[in-house]
Amino acid sequence: MPIADEDILIIDTPGLTLAESVYLPEIVRGLGTTLRHMVTSWGQGKTSRTIQYPEQRREHYDVEKGGQFDDNFRGVHRLNRDDAGRVKCVACMMCPTICPANCIHIVAQESPWDDREKYPQQFEIDELRCIFCGMCEEACPVDAIELTPEYDLVGLTRNEMIFDKEKLLSIYDATIERKPM
Amino acid sequence: MTYTLKPADPYDLTIEDTSYLSEHVDTGDRWVLNFGPQHPATHTTLRLVLELDGERVARVTPHIGYLHSGFEKLGETMDYNQYVTIVSRMDYLGPILSDVCWHLAVEKLFGIDLTPRCKVLRTIMSELARIQNHLLCVGAAALDLGAFTGFLYAFNPREKIHDICDFVSGQRFHSDWTRVGGAMADLPDEAVFKRMVSDFVNDDLPRALDDMEKLVLRNRIFLDRTMGIGVMSKDEAIEWSLSGPLARASGVRRDLRKDEPYLCFADNWDGQGASAVEFKVPVASAGDVYSRFCVRVAEIRESIKIINQLIDNIPGGPIDMFSDGKQVKPPKAEVYGSIEGLIQHFELIMSNRGWTAPVGEVYGCNESANGELGYYIVGDGKARPWRVATRPPSFINYQAMAKMTEGHLLSDVVAILGSINIVAGELDR
Ligand code: SF4
Ligand code: SF4
Numbered sequence: 001m002p003i004a005d006e007d008i009l010i011i012d013t014p015g016l017t018l019a020e021s022v023y024l025p026e027i028v029r030g031l032g033t034t035l036r037h038m039v040t041s042w043g044q045g046k047t048s049r050t051i052q053y054p055e056q057r058r059e060h061y062d063v064e065k066g067g068q069f070d071d072n073f074r075g076v077h078r079l080n081r082d083d084a085g086r087v088k089c090v091a092c093m094m095c096p097t098i099c100p101a102n103c104i105h106i107v108a109q110e111s112p113w114d115d116r117e118k119y120p121q122q123f124e125i126d127e128l129r130c131i132f133c134g135m136c137e138e139a140c141p142v143d144a145i146e147l148t149p150e151y152d153l154v155g156l157t158r159n160e161m162i163f164d165k166e167k168l169l170s171i172y173d174a175t176i177e178r179k180p181m
Numbered sequence: 182m183t184y185t186l187k188p189a190d191p192y193d194l195t196i197e198d199t200s201y202l203s204e205h206v207d208t209g210d211r212w213v214l215n216f217g218p219q220h221p222a223t224h225t226t227l228r229l230v231l232e233l234d235g236e237r238v239a240r241v242t243p244h245i246g247y248l249h250s251g252f253e254k255l256g257e258t259m260d261y262n263q264y265v266t267i268v269s270r271m272d273y274l275g276p277i278l279s280d281v282c283w284h285l286a287v288e289k290l291f292g293i294d295l296t297p298r299c300k301v302l303r304t305i306m307s308e309l310a311r312i313q314n315h316l317l318c319v320g321a322a323a324l325d326l327g328a329f330t331g332f333l334y335a336f337n338p339r340e341k342i343h344d345i346c347d348f349v350s351g352q353r354f355h356s357d358w359t360r361v362g363g364a365m366a367d368l369p370d371e372a373v374f375k376r377m378v379s380d381f382v383n384d385d386l387p388r389a390l391d392d393m394e395k396l397v398l399r400n401r402i403f404l405d406r407t408m409g410i411g412v413m414s415k416d417e418a419i420e421w422s423l424s425g426p427l428a429r430a431s432g433v434r435r436d437l438r439k440d441e442p443y444l445c446f447a448d449n450w451d452g453q454g455a456s457a458v459e460f461k462v463p464v465a466s467a468g469d470v471y472s473r474f475c476v477r478v479a480e481i482r483e484s485i486k487i488i489n490q491l492i493d494n495i496p497g498g499p500i501d502m503f504s505d506g507k508q509v510k511p512p513k514a515e516v517y518g519s520i521e522g523l524i525q526h527f528e529l530i531m532s533n534r535g536w537t538a539p540v541g542e543v544y545g546c547n548e549s550a551n552g553e554l555g556y557y558i559v560g561d562g563k564a565r566p567w568r569v570a571t572r573p574p575s576f577i578n579y580q581a582m583a584k585m586t587e588g589h590l591l592s593d594v595v596a597i598l599g600s601i602n603i604v605a606g607e608l609d610r
Contacts, residue, residue, distance in 0.1 A: 003439045009461035011479050013408070013472045016401060023401055030400070033392055034330055049340050064377055066344050072369055074351035098530050100263040133266045133357045134365065139530050141516055141523065147351070 059149065070149040070179055074132045077125055078148050079168040080181055087169060089144035091118040095136035103129035104136060123165040127153060148175040211239060214591075218247045222325045222595040225605030229582070229594065236591050241583040245576075248605040256569030261287045261536060264569070266357045268556075271573065271607040274317050275310030276355050277346070278549045279607075284359040285443055286545025286556040290538060293362045295444075297451035297496040302364065304445040304458070305378065305491055306349070306356075307547075308484040312386065313342045314550030314602070315426075315477040322474060322599035323397045326406050331397040338389045341381045348377065361536075363501030371495065378492050382485045390481060398474060407471035411585035411597040414468055421581040425552025425574055426476045427601065431468035437548035438462075445487075451496060458487050470600040536564045544572075551575055551602055573607040 061067030320335025552574030
């Protein structure tokens with residue numbers, strides 16, 4: 001079915017007017033626009049979108065002013081602890097199954113505690129392979145794995161970037177204040 | 182000079198060597214110049230073999246495949262939710278458009294009808310993605326043609342769209358936000374979302390558009406370099422099956438949002454007789470590079486209208502379909518609170534269970550920013566599609582590159598390439 005005429009917006013592309021083709025007045029007007037931008041963005045002004053990282057960071061800003069929303073942000077993972085400080089994970093293998101990047105590796109073992117059958121003896125996430133989609137967090141039935149607001153993720157070697165259980169638990173300790181469970 | 186493929190061996194693998202090319206031209210000494218694959222003006226990795234007569238382009242052979250990453254094949258090893266992460270890396274200039282398109286195709290296969298809230302939010306997000314894509318296209322064209330400032334004015338508002346995506350989904354760029362029958366999560370805070378979006382579309386964006394129009398679209402140098410370049414007539418546009426802004430700039434009246442309406446572009450989208458959102462389809466007639474940019478800017482203004490109609494009355498209720506509950510992931514409260522929810526949750530994720538997709542094939546298409554984006558899915562009743570094929574607008578539009586370029590000057594190649602707005606992730610899949 002052809003689109004009705006009243007739904008069409010005809011764009012005509014007119015050539016240059018005399019003033020525009022003379023070019024000089026246009027240069028002045030263009031400079032005016034540029035100057036206006038320069039003045040309004042001077043020193044982190046209204047229209048400036050620059051953040052002077054790392055002195056300033058996105059988390060220092062209000063969400064509506066371009067800040068980071070900590071509750072939602074999909075950064076580095078952490079493994080949550082339960083009330084007794086043990087790893088909360090029950091090694092159910094949901095997260096390695098759902099992970100589109102295949103970057104979670106778990107070795108499950110019989111748990112030494114009575115409240116569950118299994119626990120992860122090894123838990124590794126290859127942060128270089130991870131695409132931070134958040135599906136592992138969605139899939140976990142006991143809220144054991146979560147993505148944190150941390151985003152500065154650096155390392156000198158690839159091996160360093162494979163985070164093991166201890167590292168992931170230590171990220172929990174470091175971020176629990178900022179993002180409560 | 183018209184474009185003729187060597188008919189005897191159209192798949193000649195030695196196309197790369199010069200003798201093949203020079204055998205093909207009638208007279209004179211011609212230059213063969215490789216444009217790309219690593220050239221800033223190609224935006225991504227693609228390669229054009231240009232055969233030059235002085236500064237005129239006599240023949241163009243577009244090459245593809247430099248960013249081939251097996252995306253389509255991956256569709257056969259991932260389930261209907263996981264694949265959204267791949268899809269959004271295809272058209273990475275406006276990722277949410279691809280996300281929405283993929284899941285609309287999946288929902289067509291599954292026969293899921295979305296909730297009104299989900300439809301509205303998906304429409305808003307995909308219009309934002311359209312704006313994001315058009316801003317990049319016009320801004321980067323300005324950059325290619327030497328106007329660096331215009332590029333910056335286009336990128337400032339894009340930053341705000343990233344902020345909105347970050348707020349909604351947690352990632353600025355690849356939001357991977359849609360899921361079968363709904364979305365990853367509901368809005369964290371509706372009031373804040375509304376304020377962010379309406380501030381953006383009513384304040385920042387119009388100002389940036391005005392600046393861009395003044396600085397780029399009414400700029401004599403820009404006009405001189407884009408008017409009358411790369412002309413495709415209406416008939417040619419149809420013959421080459423162009424779509425999107427390219428076709429509309431040539432006068433083809435086609436926009437899937439009107440022709441095959443989906444989401445809030447269809448009448449009665451909320452099931453209670455709501456009428457479709459109102460907007461106009463910008464159509465130009467010149468078919469040159471300049472009119473393509475004008476159509477894109479006009480489309481941004483229409484998208485603003487669409488968003489303004491929807492943003493103030495986002496319907497309440499759930500965002501996910503959880504009706505008969507075999508195909509949609511249950512909400513977390515359900516997972517922790519009830520045994521049915523927990524079982525359902527496990528069923529959907531476990532690799533030997535998962536979805537029982539209907540056996541059949543569908544083609545679902547959307548109007549993406551560059552044209553008709555479609556996904557063709559063959560389901561064989563298992564958790565993963567049997568085959569996924571993409572109809573990427575960039576790929577179809579890119580074939581006309583040779584036709585548009587021949588006979589123009591070398592410097593026009595950049596302008597024409599910019600106006601097609603090729604995204605190599607989608608081009609090569
Ligand atoms: S965020 Fe995504 S890619 Fe990364 S570990 Fe989780 S599921 Fe895998
Ligand atoms: S889904 Fe949760 S409980 Fe299961 S293995 Fe992963 S982190 Fe552990």
